[in-house]
Amino acid sequence: MRFATWNVNSVKARLPRLLDWLAGTAPDVVCLQETKVADDGFPSAEVAELGYETAAYGQGRWNGVAVLSRIGLDDVRRGFTGVPGYPEPEARAVSARCGGIRFMSVYVPNGRTPDDPHYAYKLQWLAALREALIPDLKAGPLVVAGDYNVAPADADVWDITLFANSTHVTPPERAALAAIREIGLTDVPARALKGDHPFTYWDYRAGMFHQNKGMRIDLVYGSADVAERVTDAYVDREARKGKGPSDHAPIVVDLTD
């Protein structure tokens, strides 16, 4: 089985690239984030032509997540139990069972700045996610993949000295991720196709990508029974190149059957 996660930064703006990438990479399951489209606008028919069923949870202008699968898709859940809002619940998590594994696509709140209410919301959201995943882990194999908006270690940003007073690297954010791992999820490390750092995000501005000034903020967390099946995982930086890319690259994971 091959699965992937990708923050596409608008599924409509990215549709030609998404379809090409699906055809070329041939993942069985894909977790998408920042689809930025209401469910009735999701290009379900277009991805169906490539054999994918869709579980989309969107709200329009912002956020939006989806799971695509060509190996079956059922038991779809939008959001999760106890999800906090800002102030209303946002479309930041959707899950479905595909090929014997529950896949959850997550788009963690950004946090903006550490003194912003959005930062407190981010920590609340991650704490609530942890609690919601406990019963999911008991129910069977689980993958929680997406844009976590946290760089787990200093090496996961291009220059940690530039992140003083910034979100994504603070101890409480990192502790929130550690608390999620502690319930029985493993960080599936992805290899970089070039260089030493498997960054998944590079700002559009100032040539950050070609200088490889990036961040590792997209992550794949898997239950132990999934993690032990991993044969390869890589960041597809090719998808960040060229005209009209997302600012995030996909992570592709291969499992033994």
Add this chain to the structure above:
DNA sequence: ATGGCCCATTTAATGGGA
């Protein structure tokens, strides 16, 4: 080579992204 913001929306200017 990978190339110097981009997205959606209230279609101009703004909020959000990280």
